[in-house]
Amino acid sequence: MKKSESLPSGMALRAVLLLERLSRLVRAGDHASGLAPAQWEALRYLARANRFSRTPAALADYLGATRGTVSQTLIALEDKELVRKTGSSRDRRSVELSLTSGGVALLEHDALKDLARDIDASGEADGLAQGLQAALHQALVRRGGRAFGVCRTCRHFRPGGRGDKAGKPHHCTLLDEPLSDADASLVCFEHT
Numbered sequence: 001m002k003k004s005e006s007l008p009s010g011m012a013l014r015a016v017l018l019l020e021r022l023s024r025l026v027r028a029g030d031h032a033s034g035l036a037p038a039q040w041e042a043l044r045y046l047a048r049a050n051r052f053s054r055t056p057a058a059l060a061d062y063l064g065a066t067r068g069t070v071s072q073t074l075i076a077l078e079d080k081e082l083v084r085k086t087g088s089s090r091d092r093r094s095v096e097l098s099l100t101s102g103g104v105a106l107l108e109h110d111a112l113k114d115l116a117r118d119i120d121a122s123g124e125a126d127g128l129a130q131g132l133q134a135a136l137h138q139a140l141v142r143r144g145g146r147a148f149g150v151c152r153t154c155r156h157f158r159p160g161g162r163g164d165k166a167g168k169p170h171h172c173t174l175l176d177e178p179l180s181d182a183d184a185s186l187v188c189f190e191h192t
């Protein structure tokens with residue numbers, strides 16, 4: 001029997017059930033705020049995505065949703081003045097998404113922060129994050145999804161100058177674009 005077909009351990013099943021329950025609690029908090037969970041997920045993504053990745057198509061890939069579903073979510077967020085669409089400076093056929101000041105302010109009260117504080121209080125934040133990252137990687141390999149990793153961990157990332165070359169920005173060799181320190185900490189559609 002292949003490893004992927006072996007029975008999961010009791011502890012792994014317990015972890016999955018706990019994740020499901022925690023997810024439900026977060027979603028209940030999302031609904032209580034007056035936004036649908038999908039709308040919160042879009043806001044969270046836009047707060048973490050770099051400038052190459054704030055598009056409807058990248059958002060749909062990240063969420064594993066259809067373009068039509070994401071389009072409806074974005075219409076609702078635009079109506080609430082939490083997200084704005086502008087023409088893309090890189091591709092005339094595409095649009096760029098950004099958070100409005102209202103969207104940024106709303107994220108200050110994200111229910112996910114309560115859960116993050118609870119995880120901090122457990123004293124297991126590091127191990128939990130590493131374990132979940134590894135599980136996500138396996139799930140994406142199986143399903144063929146994109147990683148959306150953090151820029152500075154990408155094979156195309158070249159760090160900026162140090163010493164006498166200090167001040168030289170980081171660089172993306174795939175897109176041939178300069179990257180700031182802030183860019184290096186954001187997630188990217190093209191991450192490899």
Ligand code: SF4
Nearest residue numbers: 151154156157172188
């Ligand atoms: S280095 Fe990788 S993650 Fe960063 S912008 Fe380029 S492709 Fe995206």
